[in-house]
Amino acid sequence: MRRTRRGRGAARDRRALLLGAAGLMLAGTVMIGSLPEGASVPPGPPPGGASEAAQAMTRNPVPTAAPEVCRDADGVPFDPAESPQPASRAGGSTVDAINARGRLVIGVDQNSYRWGYREPQSGELVGFDIELAQAIADDVLDPGGELVLRAIPTAERERALERNHVDMVVRSMSITCERLEEVAFSIPYFQTGQQLLVPRQSEVTGLDETVDGLTVCSAQESTASLELKRREHNAELMEKPNHLDCLVQIQLGDADALMTDSALAAGHVAQDPSMQLVGDELTVESYGVAMRPGDDDLVRWVNAVLEDYIGDENDSRWQDAFDTWLSDYLPPGAVTRPEPRYRD
Template sequence: MDERGTRGGRGGRGALGLACLLVAASALVPPRHGPAPAPGAGPARAPAAEAAAAEGAAEDCTDPEASLPPSAADGPTIAAIRARGKLVVGVDQNSYRWGYRNPATGTLEGFDIDLARAVAADILGSPDAVILRAVPTNQRIAALEGRKVDLVVRTMTINCARIRQVAFSTAYFETGQQVLAAKDSPITGYDTSLAGKRVCSAEGSTAYEALERRSYGAIHRDEHDGTPRDADRYTVPNQLDCLVRLQAGEVDAVVTDSALAAGQAAQDPAVELKGTPFTTEYYGVAARLGHDDLVRRVNHVLVAYRAGPWARAYEKWLKADLPGISGPPAPLYRTEASS
């Protein structure tokens, strides 16, 4: 979830995403190093660097998704976790199917939660040797820096600005901005069918920025945005608020991460995802900068996770509302040994 996410480097990624899709559609890009990178990751990365630099991100940021090579070796961070006997993971409580508290049982469940348990099982031998700590969107990085959590598994997008603050694992999910509307709506996606329609997005989100750049004639701004008189009708605090507005008939469509849009569609059988994602983003597991042994260990877990558990978790939590994903994004590794 990236309503308040740092935007550096993501601005150019919208266009990049389209480029990626085109490239990926025409031919599979051969891997540069290690296993196959994320679809279309190779040559199309160059514009990303320019865009990122233009927006103030690290100049040398070409492959934010590239992470440390996997390793099961123990290090000081893992030793500390072992000594504690519990892995502390920062998660979401509000994203349906990703990380949310089931009101009926009171427990946290979802795709991200399964992954957090898999990491705990690998390090500590039990999927229950984990403390799931709810972390608000804006506190994800602070929680890592303040050592309140060992890891953050919380629909967190990997980008150039963030890799200077936290260490990401390899990408475990590919997503992109997408349009959500009623099944019988004439809206077909992020295109001219949005003309004259009222479109909801979360304040300060990638979706909002995309609409700012190109709205196709959609109404997406509140009159008094950013002031106390903000009516919170078209731009709302949280992406889920958009579904409330959609159900109330106050908006015609929602733009958000496809992964989160799927969570919305799962809560309302009358709506569906329209068209295809028009950006490409990757979710990663975040650790504190310098906790290299933990990052390598998570990457090690992900190697095995991609081979089977990933598909089962996808099947269980996401497939119904986010169909058509054949598998996890391929990991991309850094060649140099240090961060």
């Protein structure tokens, strides 16, 4: 029997007030489509305070799960976050083709606050992933080449590569064994894990008996969606094209929790400080830049860019970007610079 949600009508009214308060921000992030070719990437973050949002995050989201282990055709285990060694910027068939046409097309998000979203005042795409995409383009493209940012939904990331709609995807995409069957990944550029995001007044404490009969939302074909389907629980599942849609469903009172990774949740808490993460991280995941299998020269080139971008503790563009976009919305020490991992 489905558990009755107490005060659903009143909760809906309270959340509607939050929607109104955050209307300008949401209006700048819910559009789904493609940017005009040659769209520029503006510098700097949007204004806004972070103290209330930081307080809403859980204080110690230490992963309790082990990283996924893959197996090759012979059954030999390997780390999915390992990628080919970086190569010198000497070109190759894929990189040469990109420069011959004079543009690099990168699939990105425009619905993830602080990661990839439309800045309300300018309408431009900004965020942690957007800054990384610009750094890759600056290195890969010959002088005069254009960066094209193409917004794609969560469920279209692999298909956008398969259909040659984009050259790569920089869109908070977790490296998994299943995805490695369809795409090639760079070395990791961020580590995170799946967790539940709920209103601060919620009685939900994690993916346990407290979600019995409630509705948990996730983005279609996301790691969160797969994790919810493979784990035992008594929640009802809801899927939407993007995880921001799930946040709106909670604000409207039509869902009780959102499953996403704690890194993306930082953006949700920044948008709506009445939300908080609960329970332990259920997975250990790494984000990677996704490319087509066979585009080995591009993968190695991107890995070289990432090595320079991540840098070291004394010189790290990655750290600068993290401090600009994310550090105020994650607990201190929750995230560190990723370590490159190679398989050859």
